Amino acid sequence: MKEPLKLAIAGLGTVGGGVVKVLTEEAKRIEALCGRKIEIVAVSARHRQHDRGFDIDAFRWYDDPVAMAADPDSDVFVELIGGSDGAAKLAVEQALASGKHVVTANKALIAHHGTTLARMAEENQVALQFEAAVAGGVPIIKALREGLVANGIERVSGILNGTCNYILTVMETSGREYEDVLADAQKLGYAEADPSFDVGGTDAAHKLTILASLAFGTLPDFDQVYVEGLETVTPLDIRLADDFGYKVRLLGIAQRDGKRMELRVHPTLVGKNSSLAAVTGVFNAVEVVGSHVGPVMLEGRGAGEGPTASAVVADIVDVARGNIAQPFGLPASMLEEASYKPIKDHTGAYYLRVHAVDRAGSMAEITRALAEAEVSIERIVQRKDPIPEEDNRLPVVFITHDTDEVTMQRALALLAKHKDVVDEPLLIRIEQE
Amino acid sequence: MKEPLKLAIAGLGTVGGGVVKVLTEEAKRIEALCGRKIEIVAVSARHRQHDRGFDIDAFRWYDDPVAMAADPDSDVFVELIGGSDGAAKLAVEQALASGKHVVTANKALIAHHGTTLARMAEENQVALQFEAAVAGGVPIIKALREGLVANGIERVSGILNGTCNYILTVMETSGREYEDVLADAQKLGYAEADPSFDVGGTDAAHKLTILASLAFGTLPDFDQVYVEGLETVTPLDIRLADDFGYKVRLLGIAQRDGKRMELRVHPTLVGKNSSLAAVTGVFNAVEVVGSHVGPVMLEGRGAGEGPTASAVVADIVDVARGNIAQPFGLPASMLEEASYKPIKDHTGAYYLRVHAVDRAGSMAEITRALAEAEVSIERIVQRKDPIPEEDNRLPVVFITHDTDEVTMQRALALLAKHKDVVDEPLLIRIEQE
Missing domain, CATH: 3.30.360.10 (Dihydrodipicolinate Reductase; domain 2)
Structure with a gap:
């Protein structure tokens, strides 16, 4: 039997509490799966006194998660504080620099600082796992x-x-x-x-x-x-x-x-x-x-105690089993600096809804304005019943053929100040299968 | 850079051919992901001469997959022969005994001999991977x-x-x-x-x-x-x-x-x-x-060249990265000998369709027979239109409340010989959400 894997958990809110519970409830099975015990040795949270349904005194307590990340007596730092910067970032950096594996549920942190953190993890040959950051319990x-x-x-x-x-x-x-x-x-x-x-x-x-x-x-x-x-x-x-x-x-x-x-x-x-x-x-x-x-x-399920804890614990089990990949699959040094297509270059079908003034000919005027703006219309629906609260408005919807975003935005601006249009028009992009 | 991972592939049908193609097309990216090359060194198939869209002479050829499995110059034996016994089983056993990792798409082999093969893999500290055996490309x-x-x-x-x-x-x-x-x-x-x-x-x-x-x-x-x-x-x-x-x-x-x-x-x-x-x-x-x-x-997609090859190659990449778990998660020695609930103990709702003789009162008779057999009926539908080809039959459908299988089978046997029932009745189990 290998040495136990020692965890330090920062953040004992819904997710942190869930992780403690899952690790406790499933301890026997997880030990069999990993061929080693997984032990929580230290915890940190904003408030020490708090009814969490488990005994916090079983673990070493830290007021400061960064200090906990630096303490050599743990193998994995589990970051469940949240936020792209501040304590979460400082603590994760400290943990990686100290040669600890990091498991986190923090999407903002990875989205903003993923590259830097992945480089640190790879240099220190430790894991940086973030399954819980996307779609909760879905792997x-x-x-x-x-x-x-x-x-x-x-x-x-x-x-x-x-x-x-x-x-x-x-x-x-x-x-x-x-x-x-x-x-x-x-x-x-x-x-x-x-x-x-x-x-x-x-x-x-x-x-x-x-x-x-x-x-x-x-x-x-x-x-x-x-x-x-x-x-x-x-x-x-x-x-x-x-x-x-x-x-x-x-x-x-x-x-x-x-x-x-x-x-x-x-x-x-x-x-x-x-x-x-x-x-x-x-x-x-x-x-x-x-x-x-x-x-x-x-x-x-994309959120909540159980699903998120399920993903965090799966990451911890990966570390315990020695399944440690580069955080983004490829080594961070090989990740490509992509060029991006701005939204103005988007092309697709659109749903465009306007509220027309309820008078004969208003819909024809609006349709003509759209045609002049070079929007190619596939289908139009005008609701016969005006909106109850304000009986001077008639919703009209246009579904367009594939059109480019710039044309649509120009049309939208035109319609917004059109004499037969009340309120802001609304544009929703359509994804065909 | 680590040593290349050397593969011997047995079976060059749709899936085997797909695996060769995927490994060739994705070679560069996979090498970057694994930090090592993946090389096909040997192949075996029923017929050597066959237009497969790739050059078979680039690899060592074996008529006998078992001999290939014994050859020390490969790290992974990829079994794509199929069948629960025969050549597939002999070759996989040989490969495991020779200390090679095995990747297979063979569901019959694993369903019938999974325990024995998992034990062999664990004793030899090699992988036995079978992602492609279930639901094709779905991981x-x-x-x-x-x-x-x-x-x-x-x-x-x-x-x-x-x-x-x-x-x-x-x-x-x-x-x-x-x-x-x-x-x-x-x-x-x-x-x-x-x-x-x-x-x-x-x-x-x-x-x-x-x-x-x-x-x-x-x-x-x-x-x-x-x-x-x-x-x-x-x-x-x-x-x-x-x-x-x-x-x-x-x-x-x-x-x-x-x-x-x-x-x-x-x-x-x-x-x-x-x-x-x-x-x-x-x-x-x-x-x-x-x-x-x-x-x-x-x-x-549960089958086909691309999806199945996708799963086989993912298993190979796991081996190349050193992510080697026990085949069934738990060590084979800890897998439980379960007790099973036979179908006769099943309880649930049922769809029961009979073809009734098209005469006044037949449906009432059948319904009474069901009630006497203690089947609790939730809904009944009798199609008004008789079946076109045989105008003497009227389909009648009963949806039951939760009922046990024994009662339903007894009712089915009763109806099969009921004077107002033509043809075999059909029972379909219902799964509620």
Whole structure:
């Protein structure tokens, strides 16, 4: 039997507490799987006194996670503090510099500082594992780094934020307004008190940054992700999209286009019968298209104590078994500095919804304006019933043929000040299967 | 840079040829990922002369795969011969005894001889990898052995045979008969000339045996799987099931029930909106329910050159990187000899279809017979239109409440000889979500 693997865990919130519980409950089986014990030797958290359902005095206590990371009496530093900078970053750097393996659930940290940290891990010949950073309990990092490694990856996309998916699918089934559903999600613990990272798309963009790097062998570069949140989507749009055969999902999409990479997070229309349309509630799903395997989809819970702890513990077991790969698959020195395709170069179909003034001829005027803006329209629907609260507005939806983003944005600006248009028009990109 | 990893490949059919192509096309990237080259040094196949699209003279040739497995000048024996016994088994045993790692796509071999081979691999401290044996390119073995390792697994189930799923979903969309669709599948290369392993459920049972062992930490035991093929399902049943809100899929289901394991492969009704109902054509999907992570689903192509080669090459890369785990996760000596729940102890809802004689009162008689057999009926549908070709038959469908298998089989036997019933009645088990 090998020596036990000694862990120091920083952060004892929902996820940290979950990791302690899973390691305790599954200790016997994990020991058999690894051929060695996994022992928590030290912990650090913001508050020592706190009812966590387990006895904290069984472990050495540190007020300062950086000091804990420097202490030689542990093999693995488990970072569950969160945040792209501050204590989390300092502690992870300290741990790697001290020759400790690092397991983290911190998407922001890896999306912003992945390259530097991967280099440090490789120089020190230790692991830097972050399965829990993307899609919670779904083993997508391992799939990209190991299971699908035979493939050149052309595209990785999916539902990367459970809060957004919960809100959109509840809006879909209940017809309730965004703010109303968000408030519920907060009560249920599905959304943070400050939900802006989730609903604004930043969280999904962090995850997409990590997925793209693993999939394409490129340096992780958060700043290259185009991000739009879901705040502008209304129940009316969800209903109208349904009329055209679509569901609304907040997708993260990373795609190769020749030598350029396209990275974007935004509300998206997907076909009603697509796999992603079937993903509802707090579930996440990631689809990878590989050169040999074709499309592969992984789906499961993207957040919460159990799923996140499941991923963190899997990473710890990998370290215990000696399965230590380079953090991004390729050595950090070989990751490519990619060139990126900005959103203005995007081409695709669009859903464009305007509220027209309720008078004879307004729709014809708007349609003409769009034609003059060189938008090629595939289908138009005008709802016969005006919006109840404001009976002077008639929703009109245009579904376009493939059009480029610049043309669409120009048309959008035109319509926004068109005499027959009330309120802001809304544009949602469509992904065809 | 480490020494190259030397491969000997036995079997150069669709999958073997695919593996050679993938290793050639992806050589540069794989070398960067592994920090070493992967070299094919020897091959063996039934016929040396054969246009395979690559130059066979670049490798040492063996007529006998067992001799190749004994040759010390290779590190990994890649077995792509197939079959549970014969040359495949002899060669794999020889390779393991010679201290070589083995990578195989052979589900029958692992389902029947997994325990013995795992013991040999562990004694010789080599890998025995079989990702390609289950669900083709979908990395489900790795997910169970590594990615979801933190979880006690309660259930693993799914669509494990692409041929069956292709046939069922084409019957569903086209209304065509089984034999007709099977003939097409054979022309398209989706079904073998002798399709009995696929359509009879044996292939899915091989895969389920392997999944159950990995999921539950039990000795693989193919003989414990209850198997029913899809040959008895008619387009009429698919249509009638649809009326009740179900789709028909051939599922493999492995489930813990207290101390007993239930392993079964049979046609199954699943809810129209379930994830498995959304899996169509040659795709496979496996759902795992873990104690911490909850349900996780993986979906992708279950067969074919590219997907299968993708899985084989991923296994080879694992060996090249030194990621060598015990074949079934736990050491073979710790795998449990499980007790099994026979199909007669199954309880669940059932779809029961009979063809009633078209006369007043026949349906009442049949319903009464069922009630007397103590089958609790939830819903009944009698199609008003008799079957066109034989206008004396009226299909009647009963959906039962939870009932035990013994009661249902007794009722089935009763109905089969009932005076108002024509032809064999059909029973399909229902899986509720």
